[in-house]
Amino acid sequence: MKRISEVDREDLKWTIPFISLGKFWELKTKENVVAILQWEKMFDSSVIGETAYGKWILKRVGGHKYLKLLPEGIDAGPFQNDSIIVAKLRFKTRSISVNLRSETTYQIQFAKVMLSFRGIAFLDSGNSVVSFRPRKSVITKKVWVETTISDQFVKSPELSLLLLMGGFIIIRYYL
Numbered sequence: 001m002k003r004i005s006e007v008d009r010e011d012l013k014w015t016i017p018f019i020s021l022g023k024f025w026e027l028k029t030k031e032n033v034v035a036i037l038q039w040e041k042m043f044d045s046s047v048i049g050e051t052a053y054g055k056w057i058l059k060r061v062g063g064h065k066y067l068k069l070l071p072e073g074i075d076a077g078p079f080q081n082d083s084i085i086v087a088k089l090r091f092k093t094r095s096i097s098v099n100l101r102s103e104t105t106y107q108i109q110f111a112k113v114m115l116s117f118r119g120i121a122f123l124d125s126g127n128s129v130v131s132f133r134p135r136k137s138v139i140t141k142k143v144w145v146e147t148t149i150s151d152q153f154v155k156s157p158e159l160s161l162l163l164l165m166g167g168f169i170i171i172r173y174y175l
Contacts, residue, residue: 001033001034001035001036001050001051001052002032002033002034002052003034003051003052003053004034004035004051004052004149004154004159004160004163005154005155006032007029007032007034008029009029009148009149009154010029011029011030012027012028012029012034012146012147012148012149013027013028013144013145013146013147014026014027014037014132014144014145014147014167014170014171015028015144015145016142016143016144023038023039024036024037024038024039025037025038025167025171027147027163027167034051034052034163035049035050035051035160035163035164035167036048036049036050036051037049037058037164037167037168037171038050046058046059046060047059047168047172049069049164049167049168051160051163051164052160053157053160056069056161056164057069058164058165058168060172069161069164069165104124104158106122106123106124106129106162107122107123108120108121108122108123108169109121109123109128111133118133119131119132119133119134119170120132120166120169120170122162122166124153127150128148128150129149129150129152129153129156129159129162130147130148130149130150130153130159130162130163130166131147131148132145132146132147132166132167132169132170133145133146133147133148134146134170134174134175143175145167145170145171145175147163147166147167
């Protein structure tokens with residue numbers, strides 16, 4: 001698996017490998033895989049996310065109010081032991097924020113046209129750093145998620161976490 005800074009990001013997409021039957025998704029360019037999301041069960045509330053930087057568990061807790069990102073191998077209760085949580089996604093009525101352990105907070109913007117969902121973007125100071133746009137082929141019915149990363153954000157240590165969280169949100173809730 002390659003680091004995102006080592007690959008050409010021109011054609012970066014979350015896709016379903018042919019053999020996975022939807023149990024795992026890969027974030028890849030034409031030739032290189034840079035991240036994986038893998039469900040143990042098809043509609044499970046926890047997912048294993050992997051990048052070149054390590055493995056994490058994304059776990060939905062508190063109904064649909066929180067999404068926690070934990071280092072692999074650690075099982076934290078729904079609202080316990082926040083010191084080991086790498087990131088926490090908090091869904092509020094009109095806004096969603098991501099609080100990372102590094103004290104950085106990103107806002108999530110949902111793109112809609114009329115009532116149709118068009119994608120999401122993580123914002124830092126109002127500027128998009130990572131965006132996700134779901135796509136579907138009318139002919140083959142194949143689905144994928146186009147992913148765009150700001151050039152200034154490519155070397156950020158938080159990039160892999162936002163890629164995993166954004167991929168999970170789009171795949172779990174919008175595809």
